[in-house]
Amino acid sequence: MSENVSTRIAHLWQRLVQALGPAGQTLRPLPGRADLQPVEEGLGLRLPDDYRAWLALHDGEDDVPGRVEYLPGGGFLLPADVTLKRWVNHQEWFQGDDDTGEAPFQDGDRIRNVVFHARRVMIASNRFGDGDNTFLDFCPGPAGTAGQVIVATSECDFEVIGASFEDFLRRLATALEEGLLEVRPARGGNGPRVVARGDDHGRWESVLREVTPR
Numbered sequence: 287m288s289e290n291v292s293t294r295i296a297h298l299w300q301r302l303v304q305a306l307g308p309a310g311q312t313l314r315p316l317p318g319r320a321d322l323q324p325v326e327e328g329l330g331l332r333l334p335d336d337y338r339a340w341l342a343l344h345d346g347e348d349d350v351p352g353r354v355e356y357l358p359g360g361g362f363l364l365p366a367d368v369t370l371k372r373w374v375n376h377q378e379w380f381q382g383d384d385d386t387g388e389a390p391f392q393d394g395d396r397i398r399n400v401v402f403h404a405r406r407v408m409i410a411s412n413r414f415g416d417g418d419n420t421f422l423d424f425c426p427g428p429a430g431t432a433g434q435v436i437v438a439t440s441e442c443d444f445e446v447i448g449a450s451f452e453d454f455l456r457r458l459a460t461a462l463e464e465g466l467l468e469v470r471p472a473r474g475g476n477g478p479r480v481v482a483r484g485d486d487h488g489r490w491e492s493v494l495r496e497v498t499p500r
Contacts, residue, residue, distance in 0.1 A: 302462070358447070386399040
């Protein structure tokens with residue numbers, strides 16, 4: 287793995303924490319390097335260097351009460367072994383490349399029109415994995431990129447929110463730094479949450495598509 291990739295990912299994570307302001311202190315990344323050999327053997331693929339760099343820094347996050355909900359659907363980055371467990375649990379529903387129905391692709395031909403695929407790897411979700419999950423997508427459509435980050439926006443619809451894991455983090459940090467995304471205070475039993483500027487209730491993933499990452 288290139289040292290530059292590791293350095294960039296570490297820097298992006300610090301930018302993200304700082305851009306979240308006081309809410310960034312509620313993030314609880316797990317210490318230590320993930321053991322990727324059994325994970326990659328189970329998945330049958332090698333994870334991208336940028337995502338491997340994150341897992342070398344922190345093996346996912348701890349889902350602690352009151353943490354800032356800074357990912358789509360209020361999810362958190364999963365430990366590597368949980369990612370593998372989620373993938374294994376979905377095996378019985380995996381679809382083939384041709385099992386796409388009348389519309390073979392979504393999102394401008396960037397995403398294959400399947401809900402479950404053996405080359406789609408969940409990297410972030412809520413604690414139950416039943417929400418707006420975030421995936422590394424290794425089965426893209428013809429206009430997509432292998433390893434792109436996609437999020438489920440409904441039970442069967444997806445949207446690209448980064449051409450890679452690094453691009454996703456860069457877009458998220460930039461959107462927060464530029465005020466396109468804002469942190470709203472905690473309410474009820476939940477922690478603070480990220481919203482689009484001026485919109486407390488709508489989806490905000492489209493902001494990541496529109497921002498110019500830096």
